[in-house]
Amino acid sequence: MIPTLKWTDEGVSFVDQTRLPLEEEYVLAATYRDVADVITTMVVRGAPAIGVSAAMGLALGVKKSTAATIAALSDEFDIMCDVMANTRPTAVNLFWAIDRMKTTFSRLAARPGITLDGIRSALIEEAQRMYDEDIAACRAMGAHGADLLPQSGGVLTHCNAGALATCGYGTALGVIRAAVERGHDIHVYADETRPFLQGARLTAWELMHDGIPTTVLCDNMAASLMRQGKIGAVIVGADRIAANGDVANKIGTYGVAVLAKEHRIPFYVAAPLSTIDLDTPHGDDIPIEERPHTEVTHHAGRQLTPHGVGIVNPAFDVTPAKYVTAIITEFGILRQPYEESLARLQAAAVNG
Structure with a gap:
């Protein structure tokens, strides 16, 4: 499959769609603001990809946050969500993904004994789950519509x-x-x-x-x-x-x-x-x-x-x-x- 986007230890990697078809190059978004910029500039585009990109951007932001408490991380997370929401307004998948990550964060934050590392790991897993779900959904659409x-x-x-x-x-x-x-x-x-x-x-x-x-x-x-x-x-x-x-x-x-x-x-x-x-x-x-x-x-x-x-x-x-x-x-x-x-x-x- 064409590697539209991929989670890595360093950040989120994107094929640069502004350079296709003659140049196949990749962009590494090392921060959540980099991911937001990649969405805005259409390095990545398409409603489902935008949604999963935003989710990965939020997971990346939480991973790299230096917040010392869950409350402080929650405040930072709200800012991250606002940044993502202000990238492109039409694709509803963007807001669906942000809402899903917000719900996951809130559920985790309310869990007794949860740690900052536990929240970080769970949000990364949620973003990667959305990635896998998107591929499965596309396969199912193909089967239904062929x-x-x-x-x-x-x-x-x-x-x-x-x-x-x-x-x-x-x-x-x-x-x-x-x-x-x-x-x-x-x-x-x-x-x-x-x-x-x-x-x-x-x-x-x-x-x-x-x-x-x-x-x-x-x-x-x-x-x-x-x-x-x-x-x-x-x-x-x-x-x-x-x-x-x-x-x-x-x-x-x-x-x-x-x-x-x-x-x-x-x-x-x-x-x-x-x-x-x-x-x-x-x-x-x-x-x-x-x-x-x-x-x-x-x-x-x-x-x-x-x-x-x-x-x-x-x-x-x-x-x-x-x-x-x-x-x-x-x-x-x-x-x-x-x-x-x-x-x-x-x-x-x-x-x-």
């Missing part, structure tokens, strides 16, 4: 929802991988995904690494390929799924979903339970991150736009639930009405 994809033909994806966006295997690309493993003859069409080019740089790199036939297309070419009958299904990941089934994903996803509906092509979303946010009723309530304007105005250090021109650079858009054919999770496939199927899934997960 046969939704055509036995042969083209599958379109947008952005990167693969191993690089998770701890391994991937969500949307995990479903594609599982389909190929079952013998499906799939050719992947990867939108380049402007302006950060996750499709062109990352999805193409991953799939070529696995020997899966892949073609990169400019974002404005999808409609033409659909009209020609080259696309049999669309599958994407998600950064947050609202209670009504509205899906926040990389900017451009909404347009692809509308095109798929017009051309009667199924549009699938693959995401783990941690991406579902029942506390957010509708997609309009999802906070959308605005990225730096230089991602649009410049490429490879060269300015492409006139000085002073207006720029918008939202990192995500929201696809209304009516365009989503099915949501693939590690627990199975959900269909309309999503208000009911998402609530049932969450209740079943909570009840074991």
Whole structure:
């Protein structure tokens, strides 16, 4: 598997996704603030990977803390959580991971006889458990969703929802991988995904690494390929799924979903339970991150736009639930009405 992130004795190691596909380099985050910076600068990205990265960052912060008492460590931990929460606002997995680490810390701190070293060890174990759970969830999504994809033909994806966006295997690309493993003859069409080019740089790199036939297309070419009958299904990941089934994903996803509906092509979303946010009723309530304007105005250090021109650079858009054919999770496939199927899934997960 592609080593998206890894816990080490020195800190958390990340493959630097800003340098792919031509340079495979790694960044060592030696402090929790380094991990927060890695998330903000998109050295690591993808909702599941962001969540586990934050958990590992918090574990790293506790490990390296010099606090002499549990109370002092608790105060420091609250600051660490605030730093992580202020990295990227859209991916709900980030807040899910922070809340899980907070709950673990609180439970440990209340345990009679617990020591500082005991808290440190337990938080590291919790972060590593989340890492393992993410890989297992991606494998399960692949198993559930593989046969939704055509036995042969083209599958379109947008952005990167693969191993690089998770701890391994991937969500949307995990479903594609599982389909190929079952013998499906799939050719992947990867939108380049402007302006950060996750499709062109990352999805193409991953799939070529696995020997899966892949073609990169400019974002404005999808409609033409659909009209020609080259696309049999669309599958994407998600950064947050609202209670009504509205899906926040990389900017451009909404347009692809509308095109798929017009051309009667199924549009699938693959995401783990941690991406579902029942506390957010509708997609309009999802906070959308605005990225730096230089991602649009410049490429490879060269300015492409006139000085002073207006720029918008939202990192995500929201696809209304009516365009989503099915949501693939590690627990199975959900269909309309999503208000009911998402609530049932969450209740079943909570009840074991």
